[in-house]
Amino acid sequence: MPYRRTPAVQARMDDRRHALLDAARALLADEGYGGCTVAAVAARAGIATGSVYRHFPSKSVLAVELFRSVVTAEVDAVSAAARRPDDPAAGVAAAAETFARRALARPRLAYALLAEPVDTAVETERLVFRRAFRDVLAARIAEGTAAGRLPRQDPLLTAAGLVGACAEALIGPLSGAVAGGAGADTPAHLVAFTLRALGVPHADDP
Numbered sequence: 001m002p003y004r005r006t007p008a009v010q011a012r013m014d015d016r017r018h019a020l021l022d023a024a025r026a027l028l029a030d031e032g033y034g035g036c037t038v039a040a041v042a043a044r045a046g047i048a049t050g051s052v053y054r055h056f057p058s059k060s061v062l063a064v065e066l067f068r069s070v071v072t073a074e075v076d077a078v079s080a081a082a083r084r085p086d087d088p089a090a091g092v093a094a095a096a097e098t099f100a101r102r103a104l105a106r107p108r109l110a111y112a113l114l115a116e117p118v119d120t121a122v123e124t125e126r127l128v129f130r131r132a133f134r135d136v137l138a139a140r141i142a143e144g145t146a147a148g149r150l151p152r153q154d155p156l157l158t159a160a161g162l163v164g165a166c167a168e169a170l171i172g173p174l175s176g177a178v179a180g181g182a183g184a185d186t187p188a189h190l191v192a193f194t195l196r197a198l199g200v201p202h203a204d205d206p
Contacts, residue, residue, distance in 0.1 A: 017055040019045045024066045032112040033063065033122075060121045067122050071113060071129045077102060079136045088144030089200045092137050096166055096194040099133070100187040103170050111174045114167050130167070134159045141198065151199035162197055166190055 023044035027036045038059050042049040056062035081098035082091045103110035118126075137159035144150030173186045195201075 013055070016045075016047065016051075020047075020052060020055055020062070021066060021069055024062060025070060028066060028070065028112055029106055029109040032108055032116050033118055034116070036063065036066065038062065060119055063119065064121050064125055067113070067125045067129075070109070071125070074099070074102060074113070075129065075132045075136065078133060082136050082140050088140045088147070088149055089195060089198050091140040092144075092162070092198060093191045093194045095137055095140075096162065096190045097187045099166055100170060100190050103174060104184075104186060107174045110170065114174070115171050130160075130163055133163045137162055144198075153199070158197065162194055165193065165197070169193075 020041055024036055024041045027040055027044055031040075036059075038052050039049045041062065042052050052062070056065065078095045078099050082095035085091045085094055103114070113126075134156065138155040141150060141153070141155035141158055145152055145155060169190060170186065
């Protein structure tokens with residue numbers, strides 16, 4: 001008869017796994033992926049290094065699970081921001097602003113998620129989640145074009161361009177913020193850029 005874990009044993013395993021992910025998230029925010037070694041995660045969680053492999057068979061699996069857990073929260077925050085305004089263009093702009101403000105509030109973490117060199121498995125996840133961000137924006141753009149509140153355009157193409165541009169535009173300010181530099185004006189600039197990209201006049205336009 002195969003061994004089956006009791007509910008109590010499974011609960012302890014789940015708690016340990018959550019503790020490891022919490023430790024990995026803290027390390028990622030402090031040191032980026034370079035600091036998220038299996039030994040460092042184990043030490044942060046207060047367990048033996050070998051015990052990590054009972055929950056994550058490799059460092060790559062741990063890194064992917066870590067990326068998913070962090071970026072899912074970011075997608076949820078951006079999605080909530082995009083839904084709040086009644087005006088679709090304002091919703092897309094709010095999403096871009098939220099993305100930028102959250103990134104600059106935790107620059108080392110954001111840089112790790114957006115640009116730090118990572119293994120192929122995590123890079124693949126980056127592409128998956130870029131599409132998730134794209135789809136959030138595309139839904140509001142499609143709503144705006146259907147209602148005649150935005151110029152006719154390809155919602156997926158515009159959304160993909162905005163996601164790529166916002167991510168690329170943040171890399172420099174994030175690097176500066178990690179080093180103690182400035183980036184406070186970046187969210188406002190990205191809002192203006194987003195509205196112009198959508199074909200919506202901005203207050204600063206001539």
